[in-house]
Amino acid sequence: MKLRMRYEKADPVKYISHLDMVKAFERAFRRAKLPLAFSEGFTPHPRLTFAPALSVGITSSGEYMDADFYENVPASEAMCRLNSSLPEGLRILKIGIFDGKYPLSKINAASYSVTIAGFLQEDVARAAKELLNQKQVIIEKVLKDKVKRVDVAPFIHCIDVKSGEGGNVFLGMELAVGQGGSVSPDMVLKQLERYLPKEITVKYIHREDLYLKQDGLIIPPL
Amino acid sequence: MDINLLLDDILPRVSKPARYIGNEYNSIHKPVEKTKVHVALAFPDIYEVGMSHLGIKILYHLLNEQEDVYAERVFAPWVDFEDLMRKKQVPLFSLESRTPVKEFDFLGFTLQYEMSYTNIVNMLELSGIPIFSKDRSDEHPIVIAGGPCAYNPEPLADIIDFFVIGEAEEAILEIIDLYKNFKERSEKRRKFLEQVACISGVYVPSLYNISYNDDGTIDKFLPKKTGIPHRIQKRIIKNLDEVFYPTRFVVPYIDIVHDRAVLEIFRGCTHGCRFCQAGMIYRPVREKSVEHLTKLAKDIIDCTGYGEISLASLSTSDYSELKKLAEILTDEFRRCQVGLSLPSLRIDAFSIQLAQKIQEIKKSGLTFAPEAGTQRLRDVINKGVTEEDLMSSVRDAFSCGWKAVKLYFMIGLPTETDADIEGIANLARRVVDVYREVKGNTSGLRVTVSTSTFVPKAFTPFQWESQISLSEIERRQKLLKTMLKSKNISYSWHDGRLSFLEAVFSRGDRKLGKVLKIAHEKGCKFDGWNDLFSFEKWMQAFDEAGISPEFYANRERKVEEVFPWEIIDCGIDRRYLLREREKSRKAETTPDCRFNRCHACGIMRLKGGVLCETQNEI
Structure with a gap:
């Protein structure tokens, strides 16, 4: 039996990598005494599937995971037991049965909230507009020892600029994630800097949600 | 200055920031202002190494069991983090409450490896604590140390205020009790050091005068005051089934060197390999019972969720009921996919069968x-x-x-x-x-x-x-x-x-304290790490120190030479060591006393009535 869960990765644990977080979940399932299924073979792995990984240092309230169990467990009970066994910062927000839902690998878009300091809202809005008007946005991605040049213009869906608290500027972004290509919010900020007079001081980056975007429609995973 | 705010700035810029965030599952948080004794347990290496060490975990949980004591962990920051700390003037702080180390009552170091000594000096400096004990005053934490390297405490004698020799589970609580009284009466540091020297197993190096011979060897150690012991006998725990052992181990977020639950099955070893210090200093052999270990193992897995449990001792094969224990644990954990690992196995037909069976290696x-x-x-x-x-x-x-x-x-x-x-x-x-x-x-x-x-x-x-x-x-x-x-x-x-x-x-x-100080000034640290080790700097430091x-x-050494470490009595008789040395010259072997006669190593003389498994004393 499979269950799909939406979870948050909050402040204290935002610095742990995706792989380390997977291990933290495996241990939490064991502490919760939930009948998590494992793969066969010499080194069995827990049957957990995750949505596209979150960069280290970013918090999120819209992460997803599918967990496979060898025995049926009521969804609400699984959520309750898991939440009492998770370390601070990881928390299941919503749970549902997996049947009838698209696989997490189909997720192709993410929404982010970004807070930056030291600029006027108008200046950032103008820079965002300029960036979005570019036909091409070439960035260099370092993969192992090779440097690859990628055009990320199609991966920046929108940047919405508002004024935030305390003179900060608040940006809402929708960016592509997943196998079809992706760009991270800090890469976008680096590009935005090219249209601003000075370096950006990032106060906070938060992933709001992940979903499948098809023909302009948002289809949530859960 | 708010360490938390500075961290928000520093953490995104260093490798493996999760080393410094703390807050792991089962880590212990207490209100600092409501505790009487605040202890920083320091390991002079990075998080991944220090968190793999059993001794510091035992002390962490043992101390935190005491309601009015708060023990926190401190590790050596990696060089990238240290650079930023120095730039931003962030002092070394504890992992749990992020309190500057300088504000603690005690700062205790685990001594596992001689080549971590420069890290101790560096951590003292990063904390803003004077490197030498003579320069510390009542406002500074009391700097203590223990662990295997404390069996020769002398190279750190000018740096550490006092050492705890041997198994610390009982001694540390006696020390804390004494300290509580002392703190309530607001007495001087000097007085506390004199009093703590009377607790069995405690060595306060500043209370001894050492005279040297013309050739540079030691003439004798002399206590500066009456009532201070002439030799410090190591502490041992009589019954390991009754001694405290933690079950709610802190579960790290990041991959550490030994990332698994650890079950200590016995202490000591009687093989008598003549090069091996652990085989001498950890005597006598004392086992935990299968029943006790089975219960501990279940509790540890329930509390931590670890997918692997490792049996810890000097030589797993020597545990007398290894087969029974391995079978019970394998059965117990099969369903929840917890693997059993048996390190330091003596490889023989039996252990290969065992390994096959539990599919561990x-x-x-x-x-x-x-x-x-x-x-x-x-x-x-x-x-x-x-x-x-x-x-x-x-x-x-x-x-x-x-x-x-x-x-x-x-x-x-x-x-x-x-x-x-x-x-x-x-x-x-x-x-x-x-x-x-x-x-x-x-x-x-x-x-x-x-x-x-x-x-x-x-x-x-x-x-x-x-x-x-x-x-x-x-x-x-x-x-x-x-x-x-x-x-x-x-x-x-x-x-x-x-x-x-x-x-x-x-x-x-x-x-050698002087050499350590100079080596540190020249930038020596993490000497055990290939890329940071500089032999040239070390040689210059020896040179400058003369x-x-x-x-x-x-x-x-001459047979009769007085050794620096002989201020410590580890329970092993010097005459036994000499007999073994003589036999080594003739390539004569000495069989394991657990299965042979007693070779009079001296451990039976230790106070406390511990019995060796061998009864037939020569």
Whole structure:
């Protein structure tokens, strides 16, 4: 039996990598005494599937995971037991049965909230507009020892600029994630800097949600 | 200054930021202002190394069981983090409450390895605490230390306020109790140190005068006051089934060196290998019962969720009910996918069967430690393993499907000649032959020969011996290298320069404190890490301090010499060590006293009525 869960990765644990977080979940399932299924073979792995990984240092309230169990467990009970066994910062927000839902690998878009300091809202809005008007946005991605040049213009869906608290500027972004290509919010900020007079001081980056975007429609995973 | 705000700025800019965030599952948080004694448990290496050490975990949970005590962890920051700390003037802080170390009542270091001493000096400096105890005042934490290297505390005598010698579970609580009274009465630090020196197992180096002979050796230790013990006897726990053992271990977020639950099954070892310090200082052998261990194991897995549990001891095979324990634990954990791992197994037919059964050792590698290449030299060091033992184990392993074998040796053992070096190469080649006999060819076989250099250690029968010179270490390594030219055999060796420094500090005296300070000023830290080790800086430091490292490393001691570490009584009789040394010269072996007669090592004399398993005292 499979269950799909939406979870948050909050402040204290935002610095742990995706792989380390997977291990933290495996241990939490064991502490919760939930009948998590494992793969066969010499080194069995827990049957957990995750949505596209979150960069280290970013918090999120819209992460997803599918967990496979060898025995049926009521969804609400699984959520309750898991939440009492998770370390601070990881928390299941919503749970549902997996049947009838698209696989997490189909997720192709993410929404982010970004807070930056030291600029006027108008200046950032103008820079965002300029960036979005570019036909091409070439960035260099370092993969192992090779440097690859990628055009990320199609991966920046929108940047919405508002004024935030305390003179900060608040940006809402929708960016592509997943196998079809992706760009991270800090890469976008680096590009935005090219249209601003000075370096950006990032106060906070938060992933709001992940979903499948098809023909302009948002289809949530859960 | 708010450490939390500064961290938000620093953490995104360093490698592995999760080393510094704390807050792991089962980590303990208490309101600092409501606790009476605040203890910083420090490990002088990075998080991944320190969090893999059992001793600090036991003390962490033991101390935090006490309602009015708060123990927190402190590790050495990696160099990138340290650079930013210095730039932003962030003092060294604890992992749990992020309190500056300087504000604690105690700062306790675990001494696992001599080459971590510069990290201790560095951590003191990062905390803003004077490096030498004489320069500290009532406002500073009391700096204490324990662990295996504390059996020769002298190189750190000017730096550490007091040492706790031996197993600390009981002593540490006595020390804390004494401190509570002292703190309530707001008495002076000096007075506390004098009082704590009367607790059994506590060594306060500043309370002793040392006089030296003209040749630089020690004449005698003299307590500065009456009532201070002339020798400090190590502490031991009588009954391991009754001693505190944690179950709610802190579960790290990041991959650490030993990322698994640890179940200590016994302490001590009676094989009597003559080079081995652990085999002497951790005596007597005391086992935990299968019933107690089974219960602990279940509780630990329930509380931590670990997917692997490892049995810890000096030599797993020596646990008298290993088979029964392994079977119970394997059955217990099968359903929840918890693996059992058995490190430091003596590889024989039995352990290979066991390994097969619990599927614990991956077939990628199996490790043997014959330590020396010829039977003669193995008899000299009393390593009770024969070539036949090794070959039959290797044969069994190859028949069961193993393809890679690691062989550990030491070079520079007392009486070693080039013939013994050749013996190492011969053994490796015979392993290849056995594989060919079993499999018909040598395809896929990998034999790794690994050598370290013998470091004479305090409280061993070899404490009088010299280490071979650095140039001789390098000559023997090269010699072995030329002998091991085979496509199935690879050779790796431990840096001889590190072994040389280890030999200096493992039998050093308190004059070395000065060298440590100068080495630190020159930037020495993380000396055990290849990329940061600078032998040149170390040699300059010895030079500037006017101290010859060869005096400590390469000098054979006279039988009657008074050693710096003999201020400590580790329970082992000097006469026994000398008898063992004499026997080593004649390549005579001494069998394990658990299965033979008592060899009068002296441990029976330890107070507390601990009984060895051997009853027939000579």
